[in-house]
Amino acid sequence: MLKLLVSFPLLLLASTAFAEGEAEKAFPGHRVVGNVYYVGSKDLATYLITTPEGHILINSGFEQTVPLIKASVESLGFKMTDVKILLASHAHSDHVAGHALAKEVTGAKVYVMGGDDDVIASGGKGQYLYHDSRWSPCVVDRVLKDREEVKLGGTTLVARRTPGHTRGCTTWAWRVADGGKNYDVVVIGSPNVNPGYVLTNNKEYPEIADDYKQTFEVLKSLPCDIFLGAHGAYYGMEAKYEQLKGAKQNPFIDPDGYKAYVELKSKVFRTQPGE
Numbered sequence: 001m002l003k004l005l006v007s008f009p010l011l012l013l014a015s016t017a018f019a020e021g022e023a024e025k026a027f028p029g030h031r032v033v034g035n036v037y038y039v040g041s042k043d044l045a046t047y048l049i050t051t052p053e054g055h056i057l058i059n060s061g062f063e064q065t066v067p068l069i070k071a072s073v074e075s076l077g078f079k080m081t082d083v084k085i086l087l088a089s090h091a092h093s094d095h096v097a098g099h100a101l102a103k104e105v106t107g108a109k110v111y112v113m114g115g116d117d118d119v120i121a122s123g124g125k126g127q128y129l130y131h132d133s134r135w136s137p138c139v140v141d142r143v144l145k146d147r148e149e150v151k152l153g154g155t156t157l158v159a160r161r162t163p164g165h166t167r168g169c170t171t172w173a174w175r176v177a178d179g180g181k182n183y184d185v186v187v188i189g190s191p192n193v194n195p196g197y198v199l200t201n202n203k204e205y206p207e208i209a210d211d212y213k214q215t216f217e218v219l220k221s222l223p224c225d226i227f228l229g230a231h232g233a234y235y236g237m238e239a240k241y242e243q244l245k246g247a248k249q250n251p252f253i254d255p256d257g258y259k260a261y262v263e264l265k266s267k268v269f270r271t272q273p274g275e
């Protein structure tokens with residue numbers, strides 16, 4: 001810890017804002033459904049979507065998460081250099097501070113939802129509330145709009161802007177084939193109102209409450225069979241992973257869990273004091 005403090009003071013600052021050490025530990029890479037794999041740490045979710053024309057990666061975690069992601073990708077028999085597109089859940093350090101390194105390691109193009117693009121390109125500048133959280137700037141190759149499609153090798157991901165948590169917070173939705181069936185996959189960007197967020201008379205982010213409202217409308221409208229999110233904890237990743245062993249039914253198929261989670265988070269938002 002002391003060594004980290006001396007060598008990477010900014011990194012440490014970013015880490016403490018969003019993660020508890022346990023969340024950053026390695027976790028076994030595993031197949032979620034079809035061509036979708038979990039390659040993140042214990043809690044910082046990173047997804048690999050493989051195609052015959054290269055792969056898509058959602059989230060890079062912190063800089064120190066990138067080697068864990070690489071090890072996970074390789075453990076599943078894939079190569080980081082085959083990753084062609086790097087996406088994000090939202091521009092907070094625990095999901096995108098590793099973007100510059102991941103781009104360097106993979107050579108991927110970086111696509112970011114409008115509203116989060118400048119934050120990622122500048123390495124953390126312009127974030128609501130987290131003014132001291134900084135990381136390595138990363139070139140953004142394409143700025144996305146709500147409902148824009150990201151296509152690669154027969155897979156089409158739809159970017160849904162679900163703002164509030166950040167201005168360009170993105171929920172990824174797409175259909176995956178597995179065992180002769182099709183499933184709707186949703187990776188929730190984040191519906192959380194963080195400690196310190198102010199929802200009324202917010203000079204820095206005046207439209208924040210309306211943005212959250214829009215987010216819950218979008219999340220409630222999405223069909224979902226496979227419930228995933230920016231953190232494993234959103235969807236009970238660890239428990240579901242344990243259920244994989246010897247399971248007849250894929251534990252990641254959880255439409256009811258998705259609905260219950262969105263309803264719970266919507267309720268939490270609606271009952272905020274609004275300071």
Ligand SMILES: [Zn+2]
Binds near residue numbers: 090092165190
């Ligand atoms: Zn966040």
